[in-house]
Amino acid sequence: MAIVGESGCGKSVTALSIMRLLGKNSRIDHGNIVLDGTNLLELNEKQMQEIRGNRISMIFQEPMTSLNPVFTIGYQMIEAIQLHTDQDKKQASASAIEMLKKVGLPRPERIMKDYPFALSGGMRQRVMIAMALACKPKVLIADEPTTALDVTVQAQIIRLMKELCAEVGTAIILITHDLGVVAEIADRVLVMYAGQVVEETDVFTLFDRPGHPYTQGLLRSVLHLDADKDARLVSIPGSVPTMYQSLKGCRFHNRCSYATEHCLSHPPTLEATQQGHWTRCWEVEAAASSERQSGGGVSS
């Protein structure tokens, strides 16, 4: 599952909500977060600690600051493992080395004794992945895990996550800006805009028949190798509104070319347009047909 959407649309907030790690200044207003039939919002803090790092793990955007600078990698790995298993120090250390090996780090025994400052960004992100997967979680939330890394490393990390998760049996929620990555590893895609899900569908439908005007715009703004050389890169005019609550109608209306009077005052709901395809838009029909006329979606 991938979550896409432009900067500031609430992707990280969604991820942190699932972990119930939002700060003191925020709260989850309504809705449910369900994992294997348990509503996480009904758990107390102690039960939630049992879930974190054990059944849901998370990797963050910024590998340079995500590891504690004053503890060794080994210490931080062992701590994570011992929190959720009853292995003693030695066993935990062996499991940690095992995991570091799996994420492709050279000389894992040495790295166990290293402090984070001795590792590069890519290596740290591998350590984060190793740590996150150490307890074989059900779900791994990766919040833009490669944004801060250089391009060659990005591809390696994404592939590594995909392989390891398949091996351990972990579902990935990948938050990203990169539609190329989405095309490569996602099964289902959730498109977010201004704090809301505006479209949810499988990856093929997304690229072939995007329903929401925002998704269409997002896809059109991607540069293609096979594009004419005089084709222009399209951008969606305007930017994400900041004060979500003050908006009455559709949150996208100020940037939408299909917007009607109705959109201005009535917030659309997320409706199933087809089997497994939800869209939050009053004018799905119009948008979809015009999209088809203009040459359809983007093949990838």
Next chain:
Amino acid sequence: MLNYVIRRILIAIPVLFGVTIINFIIMRMAPGSPIDMLVSPKLPAAAIEAKKVELGLNSPVYVQYYHWLKNLVLHGDLGYSMITYESVTKMIWSHMGPTVLLMGTSLILGVAIAIPLGVLSATRQYSKLDYTAMTGSFLGISVPSFFLGLGLIYIFSLQLHWLPSSGMTVLGGSGGVVDVLRHMILPVIVLTASVAGRNVRYVRSSMLEIMGQEYLRTARAKGLREFLVVNRHAMRNALIPIVTVLGMEIPILFGGAVVIEQIFSWPGIGQLTLSSIMSRDYSTIMGLNLVAAFVVILANLLTDVLYALVDPRIKYSYQGAAKS
């Protein structure tokens, strides 16, 4: 690390040398001399002259300094007091104990209060506890210690008669542990208040800065209890800047000893310093000066070593430097 410590100690030698020279010069430029204390001005000039020769004060300043230094380096001897004729080394040693006892207790207590209180204040920013701690700290910093000391003496010694107002033991008493403890209470309160007051704020702001760090989110995402997130992951990082300030406390306390020991007639280094300055006891002042410089240098060194202990990045840079 060891290399680094040795290097630092070697660097300290010329510093100590410089400090003593400067002190020697300043002392001689100050008006008055030990002669004024020892000899009645009514005596004939010849008698005064004889006393001067006896104390070696008639030769030029640099010759005197040379003699002093030679004695120190060759014999490890700081000479004799010009007033009491006691050995300076012995005097300093006997006054050192009470000062270390007083300062050490206050430093430990002050830190033991400042760290937990600062951490609590930071984790509950803008709570009642935070405001109370910050007000207390503000008072601790801004109320001068002589004022607090006199206030405490007034209340607990003069009005309530609970605690002794001065000295370290009851005159002619047994000098047992309880006796000393009773005498320590008031001066320790005064010193602890200022140590805690200065440092609570520091711990708080240092913790607040750390509390926003992303690695704490990682620790929480692992499923770590909030208590450990704060007291293990955040604290270890906050400790880095805190250690630096704590190292500075030692010289501050040492300097403050002069005032506190005077108020409470505590028989320590501070009192010895003041009385030897009053009587222009050159040789004792020089000895005390050397000790003070030594304490400052040692405190700095201690800070650096602690710094390296709590911050692995520093430790590695030392090792790197030692290798190259």
